[in-house]
Amino acid sequence: MTEKIDKIRSGDIRTASRLIRNLEDGVLAARTEMKQLFTYTGKAHVVGITGSPGAGKSTLIDGLVEYFRKAGETVGVLAIDPTSPFTGGAILGDRIRMQRHAEDRDVFVRSLATRGALGGLAKATGDAIHVMDAMGKDIILVETVGTGQQEVDIINHSHTVIVVLIPGMGDEIQAIKAGIMEIADIFVVNKADRDGASKLRRELSVLLDMAPPNSFAGGWRPPIVMVENAFDPECFCKGMVDLTTAVAAHYKHMANHDLLGSRMRRKATVELREAIRTCVLEPILDRLICGGDMDAMIERMLKKEVDPYTLAEQIAGACLKEV
Amino acid sequence: MTEKIDKIRSGDIRTASRLIRNLEDGVLAARTEMKQLFTYTGKAHVVGITGSPGAGKSTLIDGLVEYFRKAGETVGVLAIDPTSPFTGGAILGDRIRMQRHAEDRDVFVRSLATRGALGGLAKATGDAIHVMDAMGKDIILVETVGTGQQEVDIINHSHTVIVVLIPGMGDEIQAIKAGIMEIADIFVVNKADRDGASKLRRELSVLLDMAPPNSFAGGWRPPIVMVENAFDPECFCKGMVDLTTAVAAHYKHMANHDLLGSRMRRKATVELREAIRTCVLEPILDRLICGGDMDAMIERMLKKEVDPYTLAEQIAGACLKEV
Numbered sequence: 001m002t003e004k005i006d007k008i009r010s011g012d013i014r015t016a017s018r019l020i021r022n023l024e025d026g027v028l029a030a031r032t033e034m035k036q037l038f039t040y041t042g043k044a045h046v047v048g049i050t051g052s053p054g055a056g057k058s059t060l061i062d063g064l065v066e067y068f069r070k071a072g073e074t075v076g077v078l079a080i081d082p083t084s085p086f087t088g089g090a091i092l093g094d095r096i097r098m099q100r101h102a103e104d105r106d107v108f109v110r111s112l113a114t115r116g117a118l119g120g121l122a123k124a125t126g127d128a129i130h131v132m133d134a135m136g137k138d139i140i141l142v143e144t145v146g147t148g149q150q151e152v153d154i155i156n157h158s159h160t161v162i163v164v165l166i167p168g169m170g171d172e173i174q175a176i177k178a179g180i181m182e183i184a185d186i187f188v189v190n191k192a193d194r195d196g197a198s199k200l201r202r203e204l205s206v207l208l209d210m211a212p213p214n215s216f217a218g219g220w221r222p223p224i225v226m227v228e229n230a231f232d233p234e235c236f237c238k239g240m241v242d243l244t245t246a247v248a249a250h251y252k253h254m255a256n257h258d259l260l261g262s263r264m265r266r267k268a269t270v271e272l273r274e275a276i277r278t279c280v281l282e283p284i285l286d287r288l289i290c291g292g293d294m295d296a297m298i299e300r301m302l303k304k305e306v307d308p309y310t311l312a313e314q315i316a317g318a319c320l321k322e323v
Numbered sequence: 324m325t326e327k328i329d330k331i332r333s334g335d336i337r338t339a340s341r342l343i344r345n346l347e348d349g350v351l352a353a354r355t356e357m358k359q360l361f362t363y364t365g366k367a368h369v370v371g372i373t374g375s376p377g378a379g380k381s382t383l384i385d386g387l388v389e390y391f392r393k394a395g396e397t398v399g400v401l402a403i404d405p406t407s408p409f410t411g412g413a414i415l416g417d418r419i420r421m422q423r424h425a426e427d428r429d430v431f432v433r434s435l436a437t438r439g440a441l442g443g444l445a446k447a448t449g450d451a452i453h454v455m456d457a458m459g460k461d462i463i464l465v466e467t468v469g470t471g472q473q474e475v476d477i478i479n480h481s482h483t484v485i486v487v488l489i490p491g492m493g494d495e496i497q498a499i500k501a502g503i504m505e506i507a508d509i510f511v512v513n514k515a516d517r518d519g520a521s522k523l524r525r526e527l528s529v530l531l532d533m534a535p536p537n538s539f540a541g542g543w544r545p546p547i548v549m550v551e552n553a554f555d556p557e558c559f560c561k562g563m564v565d566l567t568t569a570v571a572a573h574y575k576h577m578a579n580h581d582l583l584g585s586r587m588r589r590k591a592t593v594e595l596r597e598a599i600r601t602c603v604l605e606p607i608l609d610r611l612i613c614g615g616d617m618d619a620m621i622e623r624m625l626k627k628e629v630d631p632y633t634l635a636e637q638i639a640g641a642c643l644k645e646v
Binding site for chain 2: 035042052054264273274279283297298307312319
């Protein structure tokens with residue numbers, strides 16, 4: 001056990017990969033390893049990157065990895081792929097992604113698949129970030145596809161959130177609708193050579209102007225960074241330099257304005273809640289499923305003999321101690 | 324109480340709205356009403372509509388409402404708006420949406436806001452669908468923005484899933500990445516007058532050709548419907564006629580191939596799991612939060628004195644009966 005922990009701390013990719021897979025699969029021994037790793041976490045700068053499919057997030061991350069590596073930092077990349085609820089595996093995932101960094105042992109790339117409907121993704125995300133953190137990665141880039149619940153998860157686990165937009169993806173109301181204005185620490189207008197890029201920048205700027213006075217924590221107004229060509233291994237374009245500067249500046253801002261503590265607290269709260277779900281709810285569900293009680297209950301619901309809340313209250317009565 | 328139930332069953336909008344709001348807010352009395360309504364549910368055809376922001380889902384739903392109303396059916400619309408985790412309210416929501424149907428008492432439109440990070444949305448979605456179902460709505464259209472976890476939720480609650488795509492939103496790999504191939508019962512290529520629409524249709528068709536033999540339940544191959552102008556109150560364009568025909572055909576197919584039962588079972592399973600979460604996990608979290616224990620635990624985690632799994636196991640030990 002201690003050997004495994006040491007291996008992970010020294011950045012061993014095989015051991016770390018196996019632990020993350022076991023965490024995804026809910027293997028109980030993985031939980032013991034996580035307990036021991038916990039002491040060694042909390043050092044990495046976690047950067048969430050979000051935006052619609054087609055916004056060019058993967059290319060942007062590719063560029064960021066290249067940049068941070070040249071600056072001497074070690075990097076973890078966690079890609080959260082929405083996936084088929086039927087197959088239970090990431091559809092594309094690591095195989096076609098990030099081939100270029102495959103030889104660099106200071107870059108560690110993982111995909112997580114969403115499995116089932118009970119919020120398992122959020123748990124696996126937090127755990128996988130902890131593993132990369134314990135591996136000693138300086139920067140951990142977490143990519144989500146889509147909007148909604150996943151965005152809530154990503155901000156809960158990140159210190160800095162980058163929202164990626166591109167021109168011509170529908171009007172600015174879509175951006176507000178997706179609720180991304182409030183979660184962004186940095187905006188990227190990607191593919192900024194396209195028509196409509198400066199219009200999009202102006203619209204974003206107007207929306208930021210309209211935000212209520214206390215919206216910006218410690219006075220941090222999210223910068224809008226224009227990126228034309230995110231990945232260009234030879235010369236770094238102005239946009240990518242601006243972006244990495246903004247990422248570093250945001251971390252410094254948080255540290256100087258006592259904001260890091262509140263983000264850490266939010267992160268810890270989510271982790272504790274997820275752990276409680278894992279340790280309290282899952283054993284109950286497992287027991288119901290294995291004993292066949294779950295199936296019997298569902299049949300009774302389908303016959304309209306009983307409603308789900310009545311069943312759930314009976315289960316609570318049977319499982320919970322009186323207080 | 325019985326009076327309220329009767330009012331909801333007769334389609335009373337105020338009573339139904341208040342119940343849904345109370346369900347979202349976790350009001351305990353609302354659960355009792357849900358128990359009584361449960362007997363009157365299970366008749367509606369629930370149609371999920373999903374796709375990226377900017378794909379024109381709202382306009383498409385607007386057109387569907389108009390069409391189904393002209394065909395004499397009553398309609399419920401449930402819009403799931405991702406929203407700011409900070410404000411906790413729907414950002415745009417019902418106010419600017421569906422103004423045209425405001426006078427029609429056989430159309431009932433609600434938005435749900437995503438609140439917090441613990442899967443509350445899925446629960447509220449199921450409950451709100453039940454309320455509309457008990458109101459006697461023939462068709463319930465459920466719209467989600469984005470991809471990922473919400474899509475998993477929507478298929479768990481729907482009989483038929485429509486995936487809306489538009490040309491020029493990135494290549495077809497994005498569609499696979501978003502994991503939507505497997506969840507679609509019907510594809511809509513929206514804004515089909517745009518460049519690239521027939522290319523997108525061909526790509527989808529190729530992907531469907533490549534699907535493994537048993538992918539299509541009961542032999543239902545998802546049709547690809549081209550829609551140019553989803554909302555046109557005077558004349559219904561060919562695309563919308565094709566779409567509503569496909570929706571009805573899919574329901575008939577499920578009924579004829581004994582597939583309705585398995586979807587109903589999946590729906591019931593999710594509802595029961597959500598109810599167990601509500602009745603088992605939430606009281607434990609409430610107690611920890613009210614007593615200040617949660618805060619104390621988080622402080623200990625931040626000092627790295629203890630890891631979340633150890634805390635969660637202690638909580639499980641304190642709350643769960645021995646089995």
